[in-house]
Amino acid sequence: MTVNRQWLLARRPQGMVTEENFEYRESPVPEPGKGQVLVRNLYLSFDPTQRGWMEDRESYMPPVGIGEPMRAGSVAQVVASNHPGYAAGDLVQTLGGWQDYLVVDGSAGGIGLSRLPPGVTPQMALGVLGTTGQTAYFGMLDLGQPESGQTVLVSGAAGATGSVAGQIARIKGCRVIGIAGGPDKCRWLKEEARFDDVIDYKSENVDSRIGELCPDRVDVFFDNVGGDILEAALNHINLRARIVLCGGISGYNATEPQPGPTNLMNLVVMRARMEGFIVIDYVDRFAEGAAALAGWMQSGELVHRDDVQEGFENIPATLNRLFTGQNIGKQMLKIAEPS
Template sequence: MTLNRQWLLKARPHGMIGPDNFEYTETPIPQIGDGEVLVKNQYLSFDPTQRNWMVDRPGYLPPVGIGEVMRAGSVAEVVESKHPDFKPGEQVQTTGCWQDFAVVAPGQGPMGVNKLPPGVSPEMMLSILGITGMTAYFGLLDHGQPEDGETVLVSGAAGATGSVVGQIAKLKGCRTIGIAGGEKKCAWLTDVAKFDGAIDYKSEDVSERIGALCPNKWDIFFDNVAGPILEAALNHLNLYSRVVMCGGIANYNNIEPVPGPNNLMNIVTNRGRMQGFIILDYLPRAMEAIEALVGWVSAGDIVYEVDIQEGFDNIPSTLQRLYTGENFGKQLLRI
């Protein structure tokens, strides 16, 4: 291969994201300087927050510019190195973006570049041990602060983050209820991930089912969705409850802002707490989460699903799967 295939951001999204927002191009393979590493992407990670990176507004990372390569996490192979810590043939995790080749260096970009631990597959590194697994770990334990016997409600529960949140909550002695879309995902939650109950938002009245499955209300709500599901959840919170705000995928593709929950005062009257967080703030503690997650996975205490699409041409359509609900578990693509 002598050229670097790339997908560029062509137009900012207006409504549902789609392949028309991106443009294919080919450029020369980049050259590296001292302290840099040339990598060839093997797997790409797809995350709901990528939709936010495409919007021209301030955020925790700068927006992707029109004509720039679309940002994404990846697992890649080192092709050439002018850094003493990296050798050709090694596998690394980095922000390789939607392209074949990328120039990376330690300490640069959102995640820098890190070698995969021995025995860890690319699929594992980009899912349970990656951003989504760490988000579940720190979001629940640092912000939710679960205690034995409490009830934990999780939206987006069959997703890469939500499914791990629920299982960690079970390990901490909590009763866990998940909200997901469709019979297949709900069955997986109770039969495989061992949630205590599941609510199908596509076919059930969410508020009614929360009341039925949480007769003593909930103590922690880990929210990946926002929108009407957040409002439904706020009808059933306990005294001193905690709402962990992780994402809002229900609203990411809206053209116009939608009204917020009309029952936020329930947080006040029940002395609750609602807090957002960004996983990048926790990267210095990454090994804490990785070591715990490896232990739980090795012991069979946590299971996870990976949805792998194939082929460079399918990169834009794979991102869209996150917002249509087609993906099941962590969405990846093998180049």
């Protein structure tokens, strides 16, 4: 334990991220000061929002600085602690970044530092019971407000967030249609996640298929993609529909500002509501979300998939799997197992 391997942000991306955007460095393992905790990253989370953190623009978090370790959520293990709340060996969740070791303020709390609940594995903590599952839970229930018998449409439906969001709507008694890329993901959504129907946006006309599959129109659209898919969905909204803007991954690598939907007036005509959200605003209610999600997992109503890559050298390339659709479920990378 002498060397801290790190991937630093070296250059801001134009378009898709490449390895040129990062620089590998080895530095000494930091010493924890008063009230601080030294942790070792075990599992890294990969999230589309990291692409936004690489841009030099105002957002819900400051941009990652040039020369800083790339920001990332992680599950880590406490190596040494100068804080009474943590002891060596504890498994924690933190914003660990692309590095082996970091020191964290022991009082950070929330997404800064929190202990893994008993029985929760690192993969669950980053995926279905972590911010990913919480995004699906609060986005679908607080904003989408699905009611039994209604029709719910989800884009990015085979992904970590979309697949959970759609299943929650199904659990609440809705008819759920997913939009995803490719036959394998579509098959999984129907056969395992038990979506009522699926649209393969890579081989089908999304607009006309929504019309065919949603004869009573769409009451809730949970959107992870934006762009043409958002526009197509807006053509089919019902009276008082809720459009939940969770993300817009189709535009994250765009080099020009993306045009908005041309049919926003449908919101007026249909007295509909479109609203964005950021999951960290719900951090005080994460225990509620985790309890509900864990209960549905135990009863077999909620399934999920994790995509765990390995190897410190593969960290930069793993980010792009989200934007090429290579990830099968929640994208993570394992650096080490708990000791």
